[in-house]
Structures are given as C-alpha cells and as structure tokens.
Amino acid sequence: MHELVIRNGRVARCEGWLEADIGIEGGRIAALGKGLEGRRSIDAAGLWVLPGGIDAHCHLDQPSWGGADTADDFGSGSISAAFGGTTCLVPFAMPAPGTSAVEGLERAMARSAGRSFVDYGFHGVVTPGTGGNVDRQVETLAARGVPSVKVFLTYEGFAAGDDLVLGLMDAARASRSTVLVHAENDAAIRRTRGRLLAAGRRSLRFHLVAGAMPAEREATHRVATLAEIAGARAAILHVSGRQSAEEVERARERGVAVVAETCPQYVLLDASVFDGPEREAARFLFSPPPRGADDNAFLWHALAEGRIALWSSDHSPYRLADKLPRTADASFADAVSGVPGLETRLPLLFSEGLLAGRLSLARYLELSAETAARLYGLDDRKGRIAVGLDADIALWDPAARWTVRHEDLHSNVDFSPFEGRRIRGRPVTVLLRGEPVVQDGRLVAAAPAGRFQARHRAAPDSFPIPLEEHQPWRVT
Template sequence: MHELVIKGGRVALDDDFAECDIGIDEGRIAAIGTGLAGQSQLDAGGHWVMPGGIDAHCHLDQPVWGGAGNADDFESGTISAAFGGTTCIVPFGMPGPDMTTIGAVDRALDRAAGRAVIDYGLHAVVTMGTGSDVEEQLAQLAGRGIASVKLFMTYQGFAVDDDLFFKILDAARGLGWIVMVHAENDAAIRRTRQRLIDLGRTDIRYHVVAHSETMEREATHRALAFAEMTGARMTIVHVSSWQSAEEIARARTRGVDVVAETCPQYLFVGAADLDRPGKDAARFVFSPPPRSPRSQEHLWRELIDGGIDLWSSDHSPYFFADKVGRAETPGFTTTLSGIPGIETRLPLLFSEGLVTGRLTLARYLDLTSRKAASIYGLAHAKGRIAVGLDADLAIWDPTARWALGHAALHSRVDFTPYEGRNVTGKPTTVLVRGVPVIADGVLRSQPGFGRFVPRTAADPAQSGKPVEETTPWLDA
C-alpha cells in the first residue's frame, strides 16, 4: 500500500508512453506498474504524466545592475515555473558590485530559503571582480553541492579576460564541473554599437546589428578552442544562430566535450519582430538577439536531430517600465535586454514540438528534463520517471487549447513576448517530491516548500586531456 498512487494516466517512461500507475512513498517513486494500491489516489485519466521539467538557465532576484532589479523573486518565479510544468530550477548566484563568487551564492541561497515552492540548485558565477582566489572559491563551493560555473565574454562588469577564462576552465576540469559560457565578442559589440550611435541608427531594430551572428560565432569558436586546450567540459548557453551551432558541431568532431543550449525565444521570435515602433519592439529585446528564419530553421533541425541538448528559458524578468526606461522613444542603447519565459518554456515545446510530432518523446524528454539532470548533476534525484527518484511529475492535459498572455501567466513581469500565441497542452497538476504544488490549476504549495538540491560533479578522470598532456610527436 503506497502513500499515493497516480492512476489512469499515459506515463512518459524514457522513450515511450505506457499506460500504468505510479506509486509514491516518502516523496520518491516507489513503484511503476498496474493495479497499484494507495492510501490516496490521484486520477490522471485522459492526461499525460510527464517528468517535471528542469530549467537550468534562469534568473531570479539578482542584485541591481543598470538601475533595475528583477521583477521575480524566488517565490513568484518558482510559482510561475510550477504553473509551466517545471519542478526544479538552477538559477545563478549572480554577483553584485564588489561581491565574491561565494558571497553571491550565499546571497542567492538566503533569498531562496523560505520563498521557493519548487526545488532548486545554483550555478556559481565568476567575473573580473569576484576575487583573485577563484580556485579556492570554487573548491569551497564544490563541497556545498555546486557543480557548475558561468562566465561571460561580454557585458561591462561581467566579461572575463582570457587569463581568468583559462583559470576557470582549469579549476573546473579539476573539480569535474561544467563551465557555462555566454559567447559574444565584447570588443566587436562595443565597436559596432558606437558606430551605430555615430550614424544615428539607434532604433531598436539595430540591436540585431550590434549583436550580429558573426560576433556570436567568433566567440563560440574561441570559447570552444579554450575548452579543447584545457580538456574542460563546456555549455554554450542560448545558442541563437546557425553559425554558432555549426561551430559546436565542428568542435564535437575534434572531441570537445560541449553541450549546446537554446531557448524558446530563438525559435518563436525573429529579427523582424524588432522592426516595429519602439515600445512594441522592446518586448523582443534580449541578448543574443532574435535571428533570421535560416537560423530558426537550423535550430529546429538541431532540436530534432540531437545537436541541441538543452531547452532553457533564460528567464530574465523586468517590469516593462524598467525595461524601456525613461527614453521617450526606446532605442537599442536604452532598452534593457531580457524577457520572461520560465512559465512558457514547456508549453511552447509541448505544443509545437511534441503534440505536432516534430519531436519524438525521447527528444522532448532529453531537452526538457533528462539531459539537464545528467549534465548538471541532478540525475541521482530528478529528471526521469523512474523508481528511486523524486516524484517530480507534471500531469498535462494534451488537448487543452489556450492563449499565452500576461493575464494567463503567473510571473510578476507585466508582459510576455508570446502575447496571444495559441498553444495546445497545459500542465494541470504538478507534484514536487510527491506533493501537489499545483492541483487542478490551483496553487497549493506554501513558500518555503522548495528545497536546495546539492548536485554531484562529474568524475574529473573522465575529463578531456589538456594540451600540455598531449604528445603530438607520437601521433601516427
């Protein structure tokens, strides 16, 4: 007799659906089969029982930069995530000015405790200002359940130089960590931005020019060359263009251990969306920016064929007034970069990928939960429907037809770039560790139910070989 049995649903078990029951005890999946009995039952008849999603790239309650703070804290952000079928997130311990990497993680943990309604981990972040003792800081964080670090190749106050880049890669390799890289060429962006300003071309449409695909491609190539030199594991986050995707494919043929991540905005928003009047166009400003139809088509192929590993939101929540600032006519130099997406991430892919048959079930599960768990050290607890793992489940009505829009969503952000887009499929009940956080479309969980999940690093012995350990004179 199990504490809870979910009955009657179509259950997503790795590569195929099965008509079966799920028995849950002490927050974990205890049995998968038919005829299971429970002290209580949850009827999933006519619905699909999916693993809870894992969003491994999102931003919540970060320190103020550029005069604006995040609209979502860990309470509103995780509520929004849960309504979108996500049961675990891995946001960033983002540093503020004069803050160490450890201090930034401590700050994020303090902000999450007592607020989150779903489980969470944290990525570390290193910048030029987070301390010269990067190896010691990362080693300390490894003992606290952190297993990844992010660095930026652009943005004033965040971009690292090559010396620090290599120091991070070497430290991460020794710890079995993965390094997440925002790959855009900072010097090229600054050069082009100033030339556009000098020419009077400051309309929002020029954001696409200031952050061109070439700048992303060059930085991606360079980051992957650094990974090849050091033997480190790397994620290229928010891959937006066909050019960057091809750089990743080429690096893989050379044996580089690289993960490719993309986000819904690169499939569902295009460069033409910025060619609108200022305040309308501002809803579509993020970095890297939306791209050409060619890039969108290429990324869809990569999602289908397995070239892209992760589907993350890059949820960057700003109130619209903060986003556009005080400029009478918003331009690309005055509009904050970033859009919400933590709740719409899964419904978009469920509707346009899984329901349409564009994606197999296996690819959908890889993109939305399974690979995030394995890549970021959560597979011991989450990411699949399997005996022994946390009972993190999302029960979807696959026939529900609804419109994405601010009024239907739960983030504090007062706009969405997907306003009015119709989708098919909606999570109606969402469980975290066997407890309904959302039940029949109603929030049931209290802030603080979500827990910090320590993550496990990879075995450093399985890392690639750094260049100094090669012996090219012995090559056949």
C-alpha cells in the same frame, strides 16, 4: 499500500509510453505497475504523465543590474515555473559588484531559503570583479553542491578575457565542474554599437546589428577552442542560430566536451519582431538577439537530432518600463536586455515540438529535464520517471487549448514575448516530491516546500585531456 498512487495515466518514458500506475512513498517513486493501491490517489485518466521539468538557465532575485531590479523573487518565479510544469530550477547566484562568487552564492541561498515552491540549485558566477582566487572559489562552490560556474564574454563589468576564462576552465576541471558561457565578442559589439550611435542609428532595431551573428560565432569558436586546450567541460548558452550551433558541432567532432543550449525565443521568434513600434520591440529585446527564419528552422532540426542538448528559458524578469530607455536621447544601448519565460518554456516545447511532430517523445523528455539533470549533477534524483527518483511529476492535458496572455501567467513581469500565441496542451497538476503544488489548475501548496539541491560533481572521465598532457608527437 503506497502513500499516494497516480492511477490510469499514460506515463512518458524515453523508451516509449507506459500505461501504468505510479506508487509514491517518502517523496520518491516506489513502483510502476497496474493495480497499485494507495492511501491517497490521483486519477490521471486522459492525461499524460510526464517528469517535472528542469530549467537550468534562469535569473531570479538578482542584484540590480543596468538600473533595473528583477521583478521575480523565488516565490513568484517558482510559482510561475510550477504552473509551466517545471519542478526544479537552477538560477545564477549572481554576485553584487565587488563581491566574490562565493559571496554571491551565500546571498542567493539567503534570498531563496523558505521562499521557493519548487526545488532549486545554483550556478556560480565569475567576473573580473569576483577576485583572483578562482581556484579556491570554484572548489568551494563545488564542495557546497554547486559544480557549475558561469562566465560572460560581454557586458560592462562582466566581460572576461581569455586569461580569466582559461583560469576558470582549469579550476573547473580540477573541481570537476562545468563552465557555462555567455558567448559574444565584447570588443566587436562595442565597436559596432559605437559606430551605429555615431551615425545616429539609435532605435531598438539596431540591437540586431550591434549583436549580429559574427560576434556570437567568433566567441563560440573561441570558447570551444579554450575548452579544447584546457580539457574543460563547457556549455554554450542561448545559441541563437546556425553559425554558432555549427561551431559547437565542429568542436564536438574534435572531441571537445562542449554542448549547446537554446531557448524558445531563438526557435520561435525572428528579427522581424523589431519591425513594430519601440514599445512593442522592447518585448523582444534579449541577447544575443533573434536571427532569421532559416535559423529558426535549423535550430528545430538540431534539437530533434540531439545536436543541441539543452532547452532553457533564460528567464530574465524585467518589467517593460524598466527595459525601455528612460530619457528622450536614449538609444538601444541604454535598454535592458532579457525576457521572461519560466512558465511558457515547456508548454511551447510540448505544443510546437512534441504535438507538432517536430520532436520524438524521447527527445522531448531529454530536453524538458533529463539532459539538464545529467549534465548538471541532478540525475541521481531527478529528470525521469523511474523507481527511486524524486516524484516530481506533471500531469498534462494534451487536449487543452489556450492563448498566452501575460495577465494569466504567474510571473510578476508585465509582458510575454509570446503574447497571443496559441498553445496546445497544458500541465494541470504538478507534484513536487509527491506533493501537489498545482492541482486542477490551482495553486494548492500551503507554503513553499522547495529545497536546495546540492548537485554532484561531473565524472572524472567526462573531461578530455588538456593540451599539455598530450604526448608531443600526437598533438595535431
């Protein structure tokens, strides 16, 4: 007799659909089979039973940046995630100015404790201002269950030079951690932005020019090359189009341990969104910016074929008024970048990927949770429906039809870049470790029950050999 049984569902597994009940005990999946008995049960007839999603790139309750505060804390953000079928988040433990990466983690742990309705981990963040003891900081993070560290190649106060990136990669390799990179060439962006402003080109659409693909392509190539030299594991975040994606592919062909991540905004939106009024265009201001329709199509194919490994939201919860420049003489350079997406990440993938036939079931499952779990050290408990793993489960109604309206979503952000988009399929019941958070479309959790998830380090054999350890006669 199980504590809970999910009956009559169509269970999604990478090897295919399984008509089975799921028995749950102690928050974990205890059995898969027909006719299971339980003290409680949920009838999943007509629904698809999928693993809870893992969104491993999002921003919540960060220190103020660019004069704007994040609208979502761990309460509102985690509720939004749950309504979108996501049961685990890995946001960034962003340090405040003048503080270390470890202090950034301590701040994030304090701000999240007792507030999240889903489970969560953290990525550390290293900047030029987080201190010179990178080795010790990265090892401390890994020892606390945070074996991943982000670095930015652009943004004032964040942009890291090659020396810092290589030092971080060496430290991450020693601590068996993964380096996450925002890859855009800061000097190129500053140069082009300055020339645009000098020429009086100030409207938001010039964000597309300042952040054009060459800046991303070059930085992606550079990161992959530095990872090749250091023997590091790296993830290139929010890959926006073909050219940068192909840089990752070429590196992988050379044996570099680098993967690409993309986000819904790069697959479903293109540069034409900036053709409207400034206030409308602000809803689509994110970095790197959107590219062309050909890039959209390429990214879909790359996702389907496994050449892009990760699908994340890059949820950046800034209110529309905070994104827009605040003075009459302000420009695109003064606007705040970032869009929300926690709640729409999986429904968009389900509707436009799985149901539209662009993705196989196996690829959908890998992109929704499994690959993030494996890459970031959660695969011993999350990411799949399998005996022994956490009972993080979402029941989806594939027949549901709905339209994205920001007022119907659960984030505190007052807009969505996908406003008005029609979606097929929706999660209706979402369980965290066997307990309903959302049931029949309603929040039913009486209190936040999300727990910090200390993640395991990467396997030693997942790191290539650094350049200096090659035999001299074998170096090419």
